[in-house]
Amino acid sequence: MWTIIVGLALLIDFVIRVIAVIIVPRNRKPTSATAWLLAIFLIPYIGVLFFLLIGSYKLPKRRREKQVEINNFIIESTEGMERVSRDHPWPPWLESVVELNRNLGAMPLVGGNHASLNGDYEASLASMAAEIGKAKRYVHVEFYILSCDQTTKPFFDALEAAVKRGVTVRVLLDHIASYRTRDYKHTLKRLTEMGAKWQLMLPVQPFKGKYQRPDLRNHRKLLIVDGRVGFMGSQNVIDRTYNKKSNIRRGLKWKELIVRLEGPIVAGLNAIFITDWYSETDELLRRETEPILTELTDESLDAQVVPSGPGFEGENNLRLFLALLYYAQERIVITSPYFVPDESMLTAVTTATQRGIAVELFVSEIGDQALVYHAQRSYYEALLRAGVRIWMYKKPYILHAKHFTIDDDVAVIGSSNMDMRSFQLNMEVSLMVRGRSFVDQMREVEDGYRSQSRELTLDEWMRQPLRSTVLDNLARLTSALQ
Numbered sequence: 001m002w003t004i005i006v007g008l009a010l011l012i013d014f015v016i017r018v019i020a021v022i023i024v025p026r027n028r029k030p031t032s033a034t035a036w037l038l039a040i041f042l043i044p045y046i047g048v049l050f051f052l053l054i055g056s057y058k059l060p061k062r063r064r065e066k067q068v069e070i071n072n073f074i075i076e077s078t079e080g081m082e083r084v085s086r087d088h089p090w091p092p093w094l095e096s097v098v099e100l101n102r103n104l105g106a107m108p109l110v111g112g113n114h115a116s117l118n119g120d121y122e123a124s125l126a127s128m129a130a131e132i133g134k135a136k137r138y139v140h141v142e143f144y145i146l147s148c149d150q151t152t153k154p155f156f157d158a159l160e161a162a163v164k165r166g167v168t169v170r171v172l173l174d175h176i177a178s179y180r181t182r183d184y185k186h187t188l189k190r191l192t193e194m195g196a197k198w199q200l201m202l203p204v205q206p207f208k209g210k211y212q213r214p215d216l217r218n219h220r221k222l223l224i225v226d227g228r229v230g231f232m233g234s235q236n237v238i239d240r241t242y243n244k245k246s247n248i249r250r251g252l253k254w255k256e257l258i259v260r261l262e263g264p265i266v267a268g269l270n271a272i273f274i275t276d277w278y279s280e281t282d283e284l285l286r287r288e289t290e291p292i293l294t295e296l297t298d299e300s301l302d303a304q305v306v307p308s309g310p311g312f313e314g315e316n317n318l319r320l321f322l323a324l325l326y327y328a329q330e331r332i333v334i335t336s337p338y339f340v341p342d343e344s345m346l347t348a349v350t351t352a353t354q355r356g357i358a359v360e361l362f363v364s365e366i367g368d369q370a371l372v373y374h375a376q377r378s379y380y381e382a383l384l385r386a387g388v389r390i391w392m393y394k395k396p397y398i399l400h401a402k403h404f405t406i407d408d409d410v411a412v413i414g415s416s417n418m419d420m421r422s423f424q425l426n427m428e429v430s431l432m433v434r435g436r437s438f439v440d441q442m443r444e445v446e447d448g449y450r451s452q453s454r455e456l457t458l459d460e461w462m463r464q465p466l467r468s469t470v471l472d473n474l475a476r477l478t479s480a481l482q
Contacts, residue, residue, distance in 0.1 A: 067311035093327040104316040113263030132158035140224040145236035146173035160194035171198040219426040230266040233258035257401035268305035301435035309427030334404040335362040340419035350386035365392040374475035391453040
């Protein structure tokens with residue numbers, strides 16, 4: 001009897017390995033395929049279970065079809081929006097990057113925009129609430145985490161006041177990310193009682209027929225008011241401690257960066273909201289896509305919205321980042337809280353230093369997510385040896401801002417980290433901006449980070465204990481399970 005059971009187990013084990021070799025590498029990056037195969041070969045039953053649960057990074061077929069539909073709609077509704085200023089010469093390579101973004105995400109480059117950065121956590125929430133207070137037609141709210149707490153109460157009060165004025169308030173919040181917050185139920189109750197139209201993004205509700213890979217998340221952060229003004233960046237609507245006991249005990253506080261936008265680019269942000277609203281509700285908000293044009297001035301900016309995520313065929317954000325890294329001629333400054341690059345990104349960054357480009361990377365001195373923090377650390381030696389200067393933002397702050405600058409010409413800001421999760425699993429939105437005045441604003445932000453950071457040297461890093469190296473490398477291996 002036992003001989004039969006053991007023989008059957010060995011046969012199943014063998015079949016699992018053979019099937020895995022056939023199925024796992026298909027249309028998957030070599031690093032990811034290798035990590036999955038190692039997991040399945042070393043712990044076959046558990047490995048297979050996890051692969052069945054989170055092995056597919058594609059959205060359900062109907063959602064992918066909706067993405068194609070909405071892309072066509074965006075192209076039709078944004079033709080002719082390219083009002084760019086060419087008073088100042090473009091870098092010769094920029095035209096091809098604009099075309100790349102247009103082909104990948106359907107969004108055009110538009111001119112006549114104005115932008116201002118805000119890195120003050122409470123002030124940015126207050127600024128968004130103030131604009132909601134001016135709303136006359138609609139307010140579109142889309143955040144990875146949306147939580148009604150003591151810090152964000154004025155934001156929700158502004159939404160409620162807008163509803164009472166007859167303004168249409170639509171709200172999207174990521175299901176899993178917001179569900180894990182302390183005030184999730186209170187937040188939904190507050191939205192319902194005020195009369196806002198709200199919807200969960202990528203809900204994992206199998207008993208309601210709503211299910212996809214549970215760690216595919218909508219990581220975007222957007223606010224659009226009347227098509228007149230928009231906000232985007234890294235900041236969620238929640239207290240900067242995220243109301244977690246562990247964060248409060250450690251004294252952790254999040255450091256963010258939000259950009260306030262005016263001009264026709266706001267219609268681009270609204271198109272992203274319309275995409276996600278349609279995906280979740282089947283309601284297409286066609287009449288709210290008209291751009292609001294502003295006069296071109298010397299301070300006007302050219303900007304392009306770049307959506308990305310598993311609904312697209314390619315990794316839009318990764319392709320944009322790689323193109324800019326390879327086109328850089330003088331300087332690259334990257335800020336990313338979770339810098340876990342794939343091979344192509346690591347090669348692009350280290351190649352830049354070998355081309356003589358000055359490359360700086362801003363990260364946090366401490367981490368809030370252990371696996372990601374240690375996976376990130378596993379790349380420090382290679383980066384330092386290549387000549388990348390690594391600045392570590394001092395604790396107890398978590399530098400959560402996500403942006404980078406290329407020479408004095410182009411800046412990118414948005415919700416996307418430079419990690420494999422943001423490249424392949426998360427729905428993200430990035431904004432590429434051409435304009436010296438905006439890059440100058442970014443330089444001031446970077447200078448502020450530098451004043452609050454310490455530089456990590458190769459000598460210091462090589463003194464890391466062996467146990468840290470082992471932990472970092474193990475975390476790096478798990479990060480490839482995409």
